[in-house]
Amino acid sequence: MKCRLRLGSIAILLMFPGAALAHRLDEYLQATRLSLALDRLVLKIDLTPGVEVAPVIFARINTNRDGRISAAEGRAYANQVLNEIVIEMDGRKPHLDLVRSEFPTFEEMRAGVGTIRIEARTTWTLAPGTHWLLFRNNHRHDCGVYLVNALVPVSPEIEITAQQRDPLQREIRVGFRRSGFCAVFRASADRHFFPGPFQFRMTVIRRGVVSSTTALIRNRSPSPLA
Amino acid sequence: MKIHQYGPLVVLLSFPLTASLSQGAAAPAPGRGASVEEATLKAVSAAKTFLATLDDRLRSKVSLPLNAKTRANWSNLPTGATFQSGATERNGVKLGDLTPVQQEAALALVAATLSPGGYQKVINIVNADETLERTSAPTRAASSRTRFGRAEFYVAILGAPSATQAWMIQFGGHHLALNITVVGGQNVLTPSHTGTQPSNFTFDGKSVRPLGSENDKAFALINALDATQRKQATLDYQVRDVVAGPGHDGEVIQPEGVRVSAFNPAQRAMLLDLIKEWVGIVNDSAAAAKMAEIQTKLADTYFAWSGPTTNGSSAYFRIHGPTVMIEYAPQRGGTDHIHTFYRDPGNDYGAKLIKP
Numbered sequence: 001m002k003c004r005l006r007l008g009s010i011a012i013l014l015m016f017p018g019a020a021l022a023h024r025l026d027e028y029l030q031a032t033r034l035s036l037a038l039d040r041l042v043l044k045i046d047l048t049p050g051v052e053v054a055p056v057i058f059a060r061i062n063t064n065r066d067g068r069i070s071a072a073e074g075r076a077y078a079n080q081v082l083n084e085i086v087i088e089m090d091g092r093k094p095h096l097d098l099v100r101s102e103f104p105t106f107e108e109m110r111a112g113v114g115t116i117r118i119e120a121r122t123t124w125t126l127a128p129g130t131h132w133l134l135f136r137n138n139h140r141h142d143c144g145v146y147l148v149n150a151l152v153p154v155s156p157e158i159e160i161t162a163q164q165r166d167p168l169q170r171e172i173r174v175g176f177r178r179s180g181f182c183a184v185f186r187a188s189a190d191r192h193f194f195p196g197p198f199q200f201r202m203t204v205i206r207r208g209v210v211s212s213t214t215a216l217i218r219n220r221s222p223s224p225l226a
Numbered sequence: 227m228k229i230h231q232y233g234p235l236v237v238l239l240s241f242p243l244t245a246s247l248s249q250g251a252a253a254p255a256p257g258r259g260a261s262v263e264e265a266t267l268k269a270v271s272a273a274k275t276f277l278a279t280l281d282d283r284l285r286s287k288v289s290l291p292l293n294a295k296t297r298a299n300w301s302n303l304p305t306g307a308t309f310q311s312g313a314t315e316r317n318g319v320k321l322g323d324l325t326p327v328q329q330e331a332a333l334a335l336v337a338a339t340l341s342p343g344g345y346q347k348v349i350n351i352v353n354a355d356e357t358l359e360r361t362s363a364p365t366r367a368a369s370s371r372t373r374f375g376r377a378e379f380y381v382a383i384l385g386a387p388s389a390t391q392a393w394m395i396q397f398g399g400h401h402l403a404l405n406i407t408v409v410g411g412q413n414v415l416t417p418s419h420t421g422t423q424p425s426n427f428t429f430d431g432k433s434v435r436p437l438g439s440e441n442d443k444a445f446a447l448i449n450a451l452d453a454t455q456r457k458q459a460t461l462d463y464q465v466r467d468v469v470a471g472p473g474h475d476g477e478v479i480q481p482e483g484v485r486v487s488a489f490n491p492a493q494r495a496m497l498l499d500l501i502k503e504w505v506g507i508v509n510d511s512a513a514a515a516k517m518a519e520i521q522t523k524l525a526d527t528y529f530a531w532s533g534p535t536t537n538g539s540s541a542y543f544r545i546h547g548p549t550v551m552i553e554y555a556p557q558r559g560g561t562d563h564i565h566t567f568y569r570d571p572g573n574d575y576g577a578k579l580i581k582p
Contacts, residue, residue: 025558029467033477104308111372113307145466149479160480165463 025050025112028057028140031147034133036176038155040123041089041133043096045081047116053143054109061103069103077101078118081139087122088134094122126158128180136171148172263411265339265509266389270408272338273387273395276331280319284328287319292385292394297405297575301472302419302565304355304400305378306371310473317396318382332381336397339406339413344507347420350436351402352376353429354422358400374400392580401565403472406508407576413512414579415505416570419472423563437564440554443500445537447529450493451484456535458484465532465542468553468567478571481546483530494524501545504552504568516549523548549573 035042078101104114146169162175301309359375385393401421527547557563
């Protein structure tokens with residue numbers, strides 16, 4: 001077993017041997033979905049400790065040791081998880097804000113069926129062109145097993161062009177592109193976001209050559225994943 | 227990672243529901259040769275028959291409104307857990323709270339909506355969970371709320387059974403969630419979950435592998451691909467669980483793997499045969515319609531694989547197309563505990579058929 005157990009945790013485990021029959025044992029499953037939107041990135045993270053690591057994780061969250069996870073304890077743990085997640089967008093590191101967190105009971109965690117749910121987001125204004133996003137989860141890599149996936153964006157303006165993961169799925173690099181067509185019309189009232197090349201794109205679009213516009217934007221910011 | 231090892235399975239002695247469940251394969255199903263409309267009429271009739279066996283209290287528990295909240299209450303988890311929907315109990319009533327006559331009527335309703343093979347698969351999953359209950363109960367803490375076994379499978383009817391209006395049948399427990407949306411003549415099985423633990427056991431003197439065909443057909447397919455196709459299909463990272471389980475309605479991940487447009491006719495036939503293990507759970511006429519739909523978009527479907535390609539190994543696979551998403555995920559790197567999920571990215575709960 002990878003996660004370190006304290007003596008007290010082992011004692012708890014020995015008290016409930018039946019729990020070990022059904023689900024996760026010494027793994028801490030950490031599943032993340034990345035949702036890319038025009039104005040934000042949303043992360044939904046599901047954390048499911050196995051039967052044998054649940055006492056360790058619970059003890060880490062339940063800092064006052066009263067057997068229940070208070071709202072403050074939950075927020076503190078969720079923020080710790082977020083602090084151990086690396087996000088880079090085109091080389092910049094945006095700040096992740098905790099949106100919500102939900103915690104199961106200790107009994108559910110002890111049975112291997114309790115999932116901690118964390119939602120976080122960062123806001124951005126996604127410029128037309130190609131981009132790349134790096135996500136890396138450094139939380140409890142001593143016992144963590146990982147899933148990370150990018151969802152198909154709701155906005156038709158965003159297209160995911162590449163996904164590269166490490167063998168353990170702790171890290172993913174997502175290449176994606178925002179098409180310029182709708183963005184240009186949206187940006188017409190806010191031109192300071194689009195210096196120089198924007199004027200050229202407008203000209204091209206007026207001539208009805210939308211595909212050429214997209215090609216121009218691609219060339220401005222080549223994807224490192226290409 | 228450590229894989230839990232079971233001791234010898236407890237000898238299965240007295241199973242109160244054995245008779246009715248074992249007879250499942252012989253239960254009348256509407257599928258073969260029946261039209262879609264006939265399948266709906268049989269489901270409506272079976273639902274009304276079941277409801278007629280219940281008193282007012284049980285009927286009010288079984289019959290629930292059909293809405294976004296009620297339909298999303300399903301799970302792979304056993305009784306005693308808080309489900310992904312936030313609920314602490316499945317919809318409806320559990321078999322353990324029904325009389326033998328009521329149980330018979332409940333299972334007849336399930337059988338009426340499924341193919342004979344699909345119903346047998348469901349019964350095999352139920353029997354696997356009963357085996358798990360017999361194995362785990364002796365060492366379970368008295369305070370534990372976790373329960374497995376046949377008695378913990380729930381049946382619910384969302385909306386009013388109707389040949390014209392939308393309604394749903396839910397039947398599920400640990401490792402099983404059937405969500406069958408009926409809209410006029412259409413029967414939609416997505417989203418649904420099948421799973422098993424143990425994956426290979428003896429019941430009534432017969433060896434049972436509830437998801438054995440899924441496993442064997444998938445390994446046959448990956449080994450039928452040429453080197454280039456297999457390289458494209460193989461994900462270069464481990465996948466230790468499903469992505470699109472309960473609680474993930476409406477989430478569609480980016481497709482990965484090899485595109486089926488690169489498959490030859492024999493490989494396409496193998497893939498369709500594999501897909502039918504899930505699609506074919508529902509009655510034959512509804513399954514045929516769904517298979518035809520999948521076939522029209524087969525070229526845009528992807529097949530992805532993670533893990534060894536020798537049958538008997540622990541490997542994850544995914545089939546992902548415009549109208550189908552199937553995941554098969556062995557748990558904890560072993561082969562004795564399997565989760566699978568079957569979705570339609572655009573038509574879960576019959577979304578295309580139900581006007582908001």
